[in-house]
Amino acid sequence: MSWEETYHYDRPCYCGKGTITLIGRENDWFQHEEDTIINCPECRERQRIAEMKQRKIIKEKSTTLKNYVLVINEYFTKNFNEQWITYFANIKNKKQAWELAKKVGLEDGSLSSFYYYHKGQSLEEYIQKLAKASNMPNIIKALNIDDQYFEETVNRFVKLKDEPPIIYFVE
Secondary structure, eight states: OOOOEEEEEEEEEESSSEEEEEEEEEETOOEEEEEEEEEEEEHHHHHHHHHHHHHHHHHHHHHHHHHHHHHHHHHHHHTTTOOOHHHTOOOOSHHHHHHHHHHHOOOOOOOOHHHHHTTTTTTTHHHHHHOOOOGGGHHHHHOOOOHHHHHHHHHHHHHHHHHOOOOOOOO
C-alpha cells in the first residue's frame, strides 16, 4: 500500500505575514490524510500555545470525570447497592440478567457479544459491573431513586462527559 500526494499548496496564514502549507495524500484504499505545516513563526507560536491550552483542558476534564466516578461509585455502594442487588433477586442465570439489563437500557449489544465479553464472570460480578457511573441515569430510573444530591451529581457527570471538547484555533 502506497501513499500518493494528491495536493500540495500554500495559502496565507492567519495573521497574513506568512503561509500555511497543506499537503494531502491518498492510498490505494482511498484513505486520506492531510498535513498542515505552519510556516509563519508568529502563527506557529500561537498554535503551540493553543495546543497547550487544549491539553490542559483535556487533562482537567479527565481529572474531574475521574473524581465524579469515585464519588458516584462510593455513594451508590453506600446507599443503593442492596437495592440494586435486590432488583436482580429473581434472576436465575446470566441470560436473564442480560435481558433485564437490556430492558433497563444498560446493555445494547447482542446476547452472543454479552457471552463473549463476560465469559468466566459470575452473575454477581456482572450485576456489580453494571453499576458504573455512566449507567447511573438508567439505574436511577429503574430503582426509582429519589435522592437529589445523587441525581444532581450524576447529571453533572453525564453533562461533562458528553460535552464536546473545546477546540482552540490559531486565529
